[in-house]
Each structure stands twice: as structure tokens, then as C-alpha cells.
Amino acid sequence: xxxxxVDGIEVEVPNGVSVLQACExxxxxxxxxxxxxxxxxxGNCRMxxxxxxxxxxxIASCAYPVADGMKVFTDSPMVRNGRRGVMxxxxxxxxxxxxxxxxxxxxxxxxxxxxxxxxxxRYREEKRAVKDKYLGPLVKTIxxxxxxCTRCVRFATEVAGVPELGATNRGENMxxxxxxxxxxxxxxxxxxxxxxxxxALTSRPYAYVTRPWELRKTDSVDVLDxxxxxxxxxxxxxxxxxxxxxxxxxxxxxxxADRGRFAFDxxxxxxxxxxxxxxxxKLHPASWAEAFTAIAAGIKGRxxxxxxxxxxxxxxxxxxxxxxxxxxxxxxxCRTDGAAIDASRRDFYTFNTGIAGIExxxxxxxxxxxxxxxxxxxxxxxxxxxxxxxxxxxxIGPRGLNLTYAQDWLGEGGAxxxxxxGGQHRFNEVLRAAKRPMLILGRGALARPDGASVxxxxxxxxxxxxxxxxxxxxxxxxxxxxxxxxxxxxxxxxGIPADIGAVWLLGAEPVGVPDGAFVIFQGHHGEAGxxxxxxxxxxxxxxxxDATWVNTEGRVQRGRLAVYPPGEAREDWKILxxxxxxxxxxxxxxxxxxxxxRLAEANPVLAGPGFEPHGCTDTAGPAGDAGxxxxxxxxxxxxxxxxxxxxxxxxxxxAECARTYLPQAAE
Amino acid sequence: xxxxxxxxxxxxxPESFSFDEESMKAIDTIVKRYPPGKQASAVIPLLYVVQRxxxxxxxxxxxxxxxMDAVAERLGMAPIRVYEVATFYFMFNMKPIGxxxxxxxxxxxxxxxxxxxxxxxxxxxxxxxxxxxxxxDGMFTxxxxxxxxxxxxxxxxxxxxxxxxxxxxxxxxxxxxxxxRGERPAxxxxxxxxxxxxxxxxxxxxxxxxx
Ligand code: SF4
Ligand code: FES
Ligand code: FES
Numbered sequence: 088x089x090x091x092x093v094d095g096i097e098v099e100v101p102n103g104v105s106v107l108q109a110c111e112x113x114x115x116x117x118x119x120x121x122x123x124x125x126x127x128x129x130g131n132c133r134m135x136x137x138x139x140x141x142x143x144x145x146i147a148s149c150a151y152p153v154a155d156g157m158k159v160f161t162d163s164p165m166v167r168n169g170r171r172g173v174m175x176x177x178x179x180x181x182x183x184x185x186x187x188x189x190x191x192x193x194x195x196x197x198x199x200x201x202x203x204x205x206x207x208x209r210y211r212e213e214k215r216a217v218k219d220k221y222l223g224p225l226v227k228t229i230x231x232x233x234x235x236c237t238r239c240v241r242f243a244t245e246v247a248g249v250p251e252l253g254a255t256n257r258g259e260n261m262x263x264x265x266x267x268x269x270x271x272x273x274x275x276x277x278x279x280x281x282x283x284x285x286x287a288l289t290s291r292p293y294a295y296v297t298r299p300w301e302l303r304k305t306d307s308v309d310v311l312d313x314x315x316x317x318x319x320x321x322x323x324x325x326x327x328x329x330x331x332x333x334x335x336x337x338x339x340x341x342x343x344a345d346r347g348r349f350a351f352d353x354x355x356x357x358x359x360x361x362x363x364x365x366x367x368x369k370l371h372p373a374s375w376a377e378a379f380t381a382i383a384a385g386i387k388g389r390x391x392x393x394x395x396x397x398x399x400x401x402x403x404x405x406x407x408x409x410x411x412x413x414x415x416x417x418x419x420x421c422r423t424d425g426a427a428i429d430a431s432r433r434d435f436y437t438f439n440t441g442i443a444g445i446e447x448x449x450x451x452x453x454x455x456x457x458x459x460x461x462x463x464x465x466x467x468x469x470x471x472x473x474x475x476x477x478x479x480x481x482x483i484g485p486r487g488l489n490l491t492y493a494q495d496w497l498g499e500g501g502a503x504x505x506x507x508x509g510g511q512h513r514f515n516e517v518l519r520a521a522k523r524p525m526l527i528l529g530r531g532a533l534a535r536p537d538g539a540s541v542x543x544x545x546x547x548x549x550x551x552x553x554x555x556x557x558x559x560x561x562x563x564x565x566x567x568x569x570x571x572x573x574x575x576x577x578x579x580x581x582g583i584p585a586d587i588g589a590v591w592l593l594g595a596e597p598v599g600v601p602d603g604a605f606v607i608f609q610g611h612h613g614e615a616g617x618x619x620x621x622x623x624x625x626x627x628x629x630x631x632x633d634a635t636w637v638n639t640e641g642r643v644q645r646g647r648l649a650v651y652p653p654g655e656a657r658e659d660w661k662i663l664x665x666x667x668x669x670x671x672x673x674x675x676x677x678x679x680x681x682x683x684x685r686l687a688e689a690n691p692v693l694a695g696p697g698f699e700p701h702g703c704t705d706t707a708g709p710a711g712d713a714g715x716x717x718x719x720x721x722x723x724x725x726x727x728x729x730x731x732x733x734x735x736x737x738x739x740x741x742a743e744c745a746r747t748y749l750p751q752a753a754e
Numbered sequence: 755x756x757x758x759x760x761x762x763x764x765x766x767x768p769e770s771f772s773f774d775e776e777s778m779k780a781i782d783t784i785v786k787r788y789p790p791g792k793q794a795s796a797v798i799p800l801l802y803v804v805q806r807x808x809x810x811x812x813x814x815x816x817x818x819x820x821x822m823d824a825v826a827e828r829l830g831m832a833p834i835r836v837y838e839v840a841t842f843y844f845m846f847n848m849k850p851i852g853x854x855x856x857x858x859x860x861x862x863x864x865x866x867x868x869x870x871x872x873x874x875x876x877x878x879x880x881x882x883x884x885x886x887x888x889x890x891d892g893m894f895t896x897x898x899x900x901x902x903x904x905x906x907x908x909x910x911x912x913x914x915x916x917x918x919x920x921x922x923x924x925x926x927x928x929x930x931x932x933x934x935r936g937e938r939p940a941x942x943x944x945x946x947x948x949x950x951x952x953x954x955x956x957x958x959x960x961x962x963x964x965x
Contacts, residue, residue, distance in 0.1 A: 250832035255841040266837040267819055 089155040094162060106148035106159055107135050115161045118170065118199045120177075120284045121236035122149035125340060126245055132177070132236050134199065136169040137161050145169040167203075174204035180215045181285070182231045189227075190286030192299040196234065217262055222252075223270030224743040225349055226279050226288050233263050233287035239279045246342065247273040248470045248491025263287075270747050274463035274728060277348040281331065281341070292349060292740045293329050305649035306333060308636045309347035310398050310569025310629045311732055314442070314462045315638025316343050320351075320630050320649035327351045327630050327650055337443045337698070338642065344463040345744070346728065346735050353738030354628050359613045360654025363623040370623065375655065379669035381622050385605040386670075389588025392418030395579050396594030396610065397568035398732060400634030400646075402682045403626075403659035404574045405689050406674060407593050410663050413672035420583045421574035423598050426530050427538030428564070429709035430580040433692070434701070435542070437572065437641035438465075439560035440525045441700050445472050448561070450521035452481040452514065454504065454545055455721035456529025456565050459490050460728045462639070465565070466490065479521075481514045484529075484721045501716035504541065507548045508713060518552035525554055525561035530571070532721050533564075539711030546708035555703040562703070565639055567725070568732060569629070570594070572637040576690045592616045593659065594626065594733070609662060611652070612733035624666075625656035628734065632658040633679055635686065635693060642698035765849055771820035773828075777807045781828065793829045797839050800825045801846050815855065815914070816847040844899060851895035852888045854933050856880060857912035860898045863905035868922055872909050873898075875926035893934060906950040907943055916941035 088099050091106075093113035100109045105128070110117050120132040130150030137148045140158035145165055160166060178200065185191045217230040235254065240263065243252040251273075255266050265271070271279075279288045302321040309316040309330070317333040330351050332343035362378035363370040373381070393411050395404050399421070408419060422428055429435045440448065445468045458466040472478055473492035482494040483503050497503045497514055506512040518524045528545045535541070546562060548554075554561025566572060583590065583599055590600050594610035597619040608620035611628040629636070631652040636644050652658070657665075660682050667674040676682050687694035729744040730736045773781060784799045801817055804825060809815035822840055826833040840846045847855070858864075858873045873896075876882060880894035888895040904910045907919035911926060918929055918941055925944040932939050947953055 244832075251834055253834035253838045255837050257842045266834060266841070 089153045089157070091153050091155075091157045091159060093159045100153055102155075103152055106137060106139070106146065106151045106153055106157070109153045109157075110137065110148060110159060110161055117148055117161060118203050119149060120195060120199075120234060121238060123238055123241075123282060126238060126241040126282075129237050129241065132234065133173045134170065134177070134203075136166055136173065138163045138165045170203040171205045174200055175208070175210075177234050178204070178208060179210050180231075181234065182214065184229075184232070187295075188229070188232065188286040189289040189294055189296075190232075190283075194286060195284035196286075215259060220262075220264040221268050221270070222265065222279075222288075223276060224740065224747050225276050225291055225345060226271070227291040227294055228264075228288055230262065230264070230287055232285050234285055235261055235263060236284060237263070238282045238284065239263060239288060242279060242282050243271065243273065245474070246278070246467055246471070247271075247275045248467070249273045272748070274345050274459065275342060275467060277345050278332075278342050290329065290349075292352065297323055297328050302328060303649070305630075305647050307630065307646040307649060308569065308638075308644045309343065310636055310646075311347040311350055311735060312344055312462050312464075313566035313568055313571060313639035314339060314344070314347075314464045315569060315636065315640065315642055315644055316347055316464055317644070318343065318347065322630075322650045325650050327354055337441070338638070338640075339442075339464045340468075342464050342467055346731065346741065349740045349744075350732075350735035350738040351630070352740050353612075353734040353736065354630060355653075356739070357612055357737040358653050358656070359611060359617060359623055359625040360652075360656050361625055362655065363617075363620070365621045370620075373622075375665065376669075378622050378624060379666050382607055382666060383670050385607075385621055386414070386589040389605060390418070390584070390586065391416045391589040391591065392420070392583040392587045393579075393591040393593065394423060394583065394595040394598075394600075395419070395421040395570075395574040396423060396592070396596070396616075397570050398629060398734070399570040399574055399593055399595075400629070400632065400636060400659065401573035401577065401643075401686055401693050402632075402634055402679070403593060403663065404577045404579065405686050405693075406660040406663040406682060407591065408577055408579070408689070409674050409685070410667050410670075410672065411591070413667060413674065414670065417581050418583050418587060419574075419579040419581050420599075421571070421579035421595075423595050424530070424534045424567075425538070425598075426533035427542060427711065428530075428533060428575060428580065429539070429542060429711065430575045430578065431709070432705075433576070433641060434560060434562065434703060435546070435709045436564050436575050438527075438563040438565060438639040439641075439701065439703070440563050441640050441698065442468055444700060445469055445525070446475075448472060448478060448521075448523050448525040449476065450479050450481075450518050450524040452483070452507075452518065452524070452526040452548070453490075453494070454483045454526060454528045455532025455541070456527055457484065457488055457490070457723050457725060458527060458529075458565060459488070460723070460725040461529060461531075461565050461567060465639075479517050481517065485723050488723070500720040501537070501541070501544075501718045504544050504548070504716050505714075508544055508551070510551060515552060518548075518554070521553070523559055523561065524552055525563060527563045527565050529721070530564060530566050531723075531725070535717075535719065537715055537717045537719075539709075540713060540715035540717075541711075542709050543711035543713040544716045547713045550706045550708065555706045557704050558702040560701055560703040563639075569636050569638060572639065572641060573635065573693070576637060576641075576693060592620070609659060610733070611656065612737055614733055614736070624662050625652070625654065626659045626662060627652040627656055631656070634658075635683070637693070640698055641692070643693055643696050645696055768818050768820055771804070771818055771824050773803070773824060774807055774811070776810070777803045785829075794831050794835070796829060797825060797831065797836055798843070800828065801836070801840050801843075805846060812850075813853055814850045816850050844897070847895075850888075853893050854880075854895070855912075855914050856882070856894055856896045856930075857899045857902075858885075858896065859900070859902045859904075859908070859910045859912070861901040861905075863901070864909035867908040869909040871923040872911050872921045872926050875923045876911075876930065879927045879930040894930070907947060913941075919943040920945045920947060 091109045096113040136145040138160040244250040316339040317335040334341040364373040364381045480494040549562040589605040608616040609624040729741040735741040804821035822836040826836045881889045882896040
């Protein structure tokens with residue numbers, strides 16, 4: 088530890104930290120542009136100058152290690168002068184276009200120029216002009232504004248793992264870009280917008296949309312993948328205008344995947360905003376009362392079941408389950424993709440290591456998942472672990488995938504899994520040598536005829552290779568969407584019998600629904616489920632309700648209503664509550680607190696937000712015959728990352744991405 | 755001065771590039787100089803290899819994008835890391851140049867000793883419009899370069915890899931005419947200076963003991 092005095096305040100910081108970090112520990116704010124705590128240190132903007140006793144010149148605090156007994160001054164005349172000078176240089180080539188700049192109002196350069204800069208420019212010469220670059224459909228560039236901090240270059244190289252951005256030419260002619268024009272091949276590109284301290288990289292869909300001070304900001308949770316990314320939904324006049332990540336070191340650090348960030352324009356398109364009832368084979372607009380009456384008539388005397396989709400919140404799921412119970416039914420399903428999940432124990436279907444736990448792992452086996460597309464943010468965490476710890480990563484799945492880190496491709500199908508169970512595979516050695524080995528099993532790997540065996544086999548590999556320890560749980564299932572775990576917690580696994588007479592689809596595809604069955608579709612986007620429905624009930628999307636979400640870890644988080652659902656659409660648990668009344672089986676709650684109390688009763692883990700890291704003391708595995716894994720290859724589960732759920736399929740931005748990145752898949 | 759931007763995209767780029775046998779041999783020797791895992795250090799010498807191969811094959815010494823990609827692949831680097839290095843250094847021509855590359859040193863010592871005259875002679879005789887340009891006959895490209903480290907014999911005109919020293923207007927004209935005729939005058943001082951000794955011969959250390 089080193090004792091450092093910052094403006095007279097004494098702090099003790101670990102040896103080797105930078106002066107900037109010591110100043111922060113002392114509660115002093117240091118202006119900066121190039122420094123970012125999650126990136127390597129570049130030390131090229133010089134904004135972080137401080138004075139150190141006995142040093143002849145101001146020093147760049149971000150790149151200067153502390154020394155014991157150091158005396159630092161962050162507000163001396165030398166420092167103020169230095170910062171003013173740096174600011175003046177930075178602004179020499181920076182255009183004065185703040186009034187038309189989308190970063191305006193939340194720009195580090197603007198803020199720091201106000202706080203630390205001079206009040207006028209002495210520069211009378213011409214400013215340099217730089218051609219804008221094309222980086223893809225999501226990131227807009229206005230390169231005149233670039234101050235060459237190289238944060239974007241470091242983010243792309245270090246975090247996203249796609250070394251495609253760079254600084255070419257030199258001096259006055261230096262430019263940031265890809266040099267040979269191309270769209271950045273990353274699912275994390277939106278983070279470049281956050282990380283750029285000026286308005287050089289901004290959001291293309293958000294261009295000229297609004298000003299930050301006009302936005303209502305609501306903290307929530309992303310559900311378009313299973314990461315559970317913490318988000319802030321920015322809305323104005325009842326419309327979501329953008330979504331940004333919030334920092335949560337346990338989950339997403341401060342990153343966010345592009346689908347979650349940019350698909351929200353799908354919330355406005357192809358929405359179900361009023362009830363519909365099918366009469367004489369055709370759907371007709373109806374009132375809520377008519378819809379409920381039609382349901383009462385339609386399900387009368389029929390065996391009913393319910394299916395929960397992939398974007399379902401826990402409140403809606405529990406209300407649906409209660410409604411079914413009140414109607415005498417226990418036919419519940421949520422595994423619409425056919426994944427053979429065994430929900431008898433929670434650790435059979437969650438990401439037990441925890442996302443932050445990845446950083447403790449010292450060996451990793453990936454089975455039938457492409458984490459880069461299943462969860463780009465979790466993939467970035469794995470990349471971070473590989474980059475800092477050099478841990479071995481074994482991969483079973485398609486050959487030649489670029490996961491952004493080195494992987495040891497073991498094979499593409501069940502044969503490798505069988506060999507691993509035998510303990511004879513070379514990767515067994517790697518796992519046995521590790522102290523904290525983990526595996527990630529893709530949900531997609533369970534959605535095949537031998538899915539139950541794959542699950543059992545993966546568990547067995549975990550058990551046999553030291554992944555299941557009392558203080559370490561290395562078995563992880565990686566889901567695809569943020570609404571897939573809560574229904575599992577609520578027992579939506581009893582199944583829909585083939586002779587079902589009526590099915591209540593809560594945002595679910597009509598898979599396994601027999602012809603002739605009476606179908607109720609409740610949801611926000613009408614796709615196959617709505618087309619097949621006899622009654623459509625318009626529900627709320629994730630930004631439109633106060634709801635509990637469970638991510639792939641099993642972490643319980645709460646999202647909050649940012650905007651009201653459109654038209655007559657309502658929060659889903661309320662719809663179910665209202666329907667129960669008409670069906671003569673009134674559900675015993677009529678407030679959010681009431682549903683949440685019921686939720687806690689139905690499954691205590693859903694009582695409130697949280698995630699407890701846990702070990703594994705019971706190594707008995709899931710049902711399923713571990714020996715029954717077929718040789719079939721594990722196919723890439725996510726074919727089209729950009730259009731994977733009803734919201735992103737309705738999004739024009741995502742369609743543009745699909746056209747850019749998957750030209751062969753575009754319609 | 756408006757700087758020339760070489761973004762490398764406004765002129766036709768070859769569709770492909772692969773190292774020929776001579777380059778391969780050179781690369782093997784170069785790469786061996788660096789410890790295993792540090793091959794990326796060979797990026798600058800390899801870019802020279804590309805530039806020389808282009809000279810051999812097309813008569814114009816430059817580094818096309820595909821050439822940089824070939825270097826990246828050979829050294830296991832991301833292509834952008836090679837682009838960064840190649841565009842940083844003026845020695846690499848990012849677009850096709852003429853048969854001869856006239857590199858006029860414009861830094862202070864050379865400038866004080868008359869580099870403007872050398873440049874004027876280049877413009878007049880080689881028929882090049884100015885820095886960064888190529889003569890219409892494709893024979894000469896002219897660049898302004900920073901100090902070549904030969905200031906004692908300033909001004910310097912570097913033609914491809916050779917230094918011509920103690921230049922003035924006339925000697926530059928003569929040199930260019932010779933080049934045009936296909937001759938390659940011996941590099942070094944054009945006024946007969948012995949290496950970097952004073953004009954007319956050494957003035958000190960004349961009495962070497964024991965001689
Ligand atoms: S584009 Fe933004 S992040 Fe990238 S170097 Fe320029 S200012 Fe920095
Ligand atoms: S923040 Fe220290 S030099 Fe940029
Ligand atoms: S100034 Fe021309 S060689 Fe040094």
C-alpha cells in the first residue's frame with residue numbers, strides 16, 4: 088500500500104495504481120478523455136494533468152503510478168493552467184457544431200470545456216476536416232469531432248475482441264477508422280457510442296431525435312437476451328427513444344448487446360393494441376368484455392392448458408398459473424423451443440457460476456452454444472477472462488466460429504461429449520488440472536431429440552471433472568431470452584397433452600397446439616400465435632410494465648414501467664386478473680404488491696431482487712440418460728442474431744442490421 | 755500546406771497479392787531475427803518487402819491493401835494493425851508512384867543549403883507538378899521528406915534507396931536527365947566530397963602517426 092496525499096487529504100491505495108485512481112479515492116474528480124477504467128491506459132489526451140510535489144512539470148495522472156509519500160495537487164494554478172492549455176489544443180480542430188450535435192448535453196468535451204477550459208479561442212486558422220467513416224447501420228460517425236482519444240480503438244480490440252478499428256496516418260492527418268471500409272463485425276457496437284467522449288460516434292437510429300434533458304429516464308432490465316443487462320429506458324411523450332446500459336459489475340459491467348439496445352423501434356411496429364375475436368373464421372376488433380366473454384364460451388367444457396413464451400415476466404406467469412389452477416388445469420409449458428430442460432432443481436437450468444464468476448474460472452468447456460450470439464455481453468466476460476488469465480476454452484459445436492478468443496475446437500457433435508464422459512478425451516486432462524473449471528451448455532443444444540441426454544451428459548461431465556464443488560458450481564445453462572427462466576421457476580414444465588381442447592398462449596408460438604383447439608393469444612406482437620388465435624388479448628412489452636425478470640443466472644431483477652402500453656393493451660397480470668373475474672374464478676390479488684406476495688409464495692426465490700452465488704453439494708444429475716447422446720452435430724442455435732424475437736423482428740433497425748450482416752438471410 | 759491524404763481507396767487496388775519466391779526468402783530471414791511470439795516486430799521490414807516486390811513486378815514501389823493483408827496474415831496480426839504502421843511512415847507509398855521516387859529533404863539544414871532549388875529542378879526537369887505528384891510519363895514521383903540524417907552534405911535528394919548529396923539546381927537536372935536515359939549515377943556527394951569530410955578534402959588529422 089502507498090500513502091498518498093491529494094490536496095491535503097491522505098489516502099492509502101494499493102501500490103501500482105495510478106495517480107488518477109488515488110485522486111478518485113480521495114474524492115477528487117480528475118477530468119479525462121482517453122482514460123477509461125475498463126480499457127488499457129493510452130495516456131494520449133493529457134486532460135488528466137495534476138501537479139506532483141517536486142515534479143518539474145504537470146504529469147498525466149492516468150498513466151503515472153503512485154509512490155509512497157507522494158503529494159498530489161489537483162487544483163493548483165499549474166494544474167488549472169495546464170488543463171486550460173490542453174483544452175485549448177483539443178478544441179483547435181474540434182468543430183463548433185454543438186447545436187447540431189447529438190452528444191450535446193451529455194458530452195464530456197462540452198462539460199469539461201465548461202469546467203476546465205478557457206472562455207475564448209485564440210485559434211484563427213483553418214480547422215482540419217476528416218471524412219466520415221462507415222462503421223455499419225448502428226454507429227454514425229462525424230469524424231471532424233474526434234479528439235483521437237482511441238477509446239473506440241481500444242474497446243473494439245480489447246473488449247469486443249474485433250481488432251478492426253485503428254488510427255491510420257499520423258499527426259495532423261491521423262484518422263480513426265477501419266481504413267478499408269467495412270461494417271464493424273461485433274454485436275457490441277452500440278457501446279462505442281457510449282464510450283466515445285465526444286460526438287464523433289453517435290447512434291444512427293437516434294440521430295437528431297431529441298435532447299437528453301427532454302427524456303424521462305427509467306431504470307429497467309433488458310430481456311432480449313438472457314443476460315439480464317441493466318438498462319435505462321429513455322422516453323419522451325410515451326415513446327421509447329433509446330435504451331442505454333446501466334453499470335452492474337455482477338451482470339453486464341457497463342456493456343450492452345446491440346439487439347437489446349437498438350431493437351426498441353420494434354415496440355412501435357406491428358403491435359397488438361386492441362382485443363380481437365374470431366367470428367366465422369375471421370378476426371374482428373372487439374372490446375375487452377367481448378373478448379373475455381368469447382373466452383368463457385370458447386373454453387367451456389374443454390381441457391385447457393397454458394404456454395408461456397420467451398419474453399414473459401414472472402408476475403404474468405404466476406397469474407397465468409393461478410388462473411389455470413383455478414380452472415382445474417395443471418397443463419403448463421414454457422419450453423416452446425423444445426429444449427429438454429429438467430426443472431426439478433434450479434441449478435439444472437441456470438447459469439450457476441454467475442456471470443461475474445466467469446472471472447474466477449480457470450478452464451471452460453462450451454457445449455452447443457455460440458455465446459457470442461447467445462449473449463454478447465457474457466461472451467465479452469469470457470473474452471476478458473481469456474485475455475487476462477489465458478484460460479483454456481474447449482468448444483463443442485460448429486468449427487471455425489470466431490468467438491473473439493482462442494478456443495480449442497474439440498469437435499462438432501455428441502461424439503466428443505461421449506468421449507468426455509468416458510474421461511478419455513484430451514480435454515478431460517485440462518479440466519482435471521483446473522481448480523475452478525466450468526462449462527456452458529447452450530439452451531439450443533437441448534432443443535433436439537436427444538436433448539435430455541445432452542443435459543444429463545453435460546451434468547455428468549461437470550460432476551466427473553471437478554466442476555461441482557461445495558463452494559463452486561461450474562454447471563451453466565445459457566438461455567436465449569430474459570423471460571425463459573421465470574416460467575421454469577414457476578413450474579411451466581408439466582406439458583401440454585395432445586388432446587388439449589383450449590390453449591392460453593402468453594406471448595408464445597403455437598407449437599404443439601392441436602388443430603381444433605381454442606386458442607387465446609395474449610401478447611404484444613402478433614406473429615404465428617396471433618394468427619392462430621381465436622381471441623387476442625393485447626399485452627404489454629417489457630418496457631411497459633413493472634415486472635420481475637429472471638436472467639440466465641437465475642438472478643431476479645425488477646424492470647419498471649417506462650411508457651404505457653399502446654392503445655388498449657394492458658399489463659399482462661392485470662389482463663389475467665380481469666379475465667379470471669369473467670371466467671368466474673377471480674384471482675385473489677388486485678395490486679402489484681398482491682401479485683408479488685403471491686409470487687414469493689409460489690417460489691420464494693422470486694420474492695425480491697437478488698442472486699446468491701452458490702456451490703453444489705448434491706451432484707445427482709438431471710433425469711435423462713447420459714449415454715443416449717447421438718452423434719449429431721450441434722448446430723449454431725442463433726442463426727439470425729438481429730431478428731430473434733418478436734420485438735427485434737418488428738424492428739426496422741434490426742432488419743437493416745440483418746441486411747448488412749446476413750445478406751443471404753435477408754428477405 | 756494542404757496535406758495529401760492517402761486513404762488508400764481512390765485508385766485501383768490489385769485484387770490479390772502473394773509473396774513471390776524472392777520475397778519469401780527475404781521474409782524467412784527477417785522473421786527469424788525476432789524471438790518466437792514477437793513476429794509482429796517484423797512488420798516494418800515486411801512492408802519493405804512488399805514495396806520492393808511491387809517495384810519488381812509493376813515498376814512502381816508501393817504497398818497495396820492486399821499486400822498489407824498478406825503481411826498481417828504472415829505475422830498473425832490484425833490487418834488494421836498493419837495499416838496503422840504502414841500509413842504512419844512516409845517511407846511506405848500507399849498509392850502507386852513513378853519509376854523513380856525523388857525524395858527531397860526539406861528540413862532546416864537542407865533548406866538553408868538550397869533544397870528549394872533542388873525541388874525546383876525536380877519540378878522543371880522531371881516535369882512533376884509538386885510534392886505528392888507523379889510526372890505524366892509515369893517516370894518520377896516527388897515527395898518532401900523530413901531530415902534524412904545526411905545534413906553535413908546538405909541538401910540531399912534521395913532517389914529510391916540512394917542518397918545524392920551536395921545537390922544544387924544543375925546537379926539535380928543532370929541527375930534526373932541521367933535517370934531518364936536509364937543510367938544510375940553513383941550515389942554519394944556529387945561534388946566529390948570524401949564521405950562527410952570538408953569540401954576539398956580533410957583539414958584535420960592529416961598527420962596520422964606511424965604513416
Ligand atoms: S471516435 Fe470518439 S472514441 Fe474514437 S478516438 Fe475519436 S473521440 Fe475517441
Ligand atoms: S486521461 Fe490521462 S492522458 Fe488522457
Ligand atoms: S536536413 Fe536534410 S538530411 Fe538532415
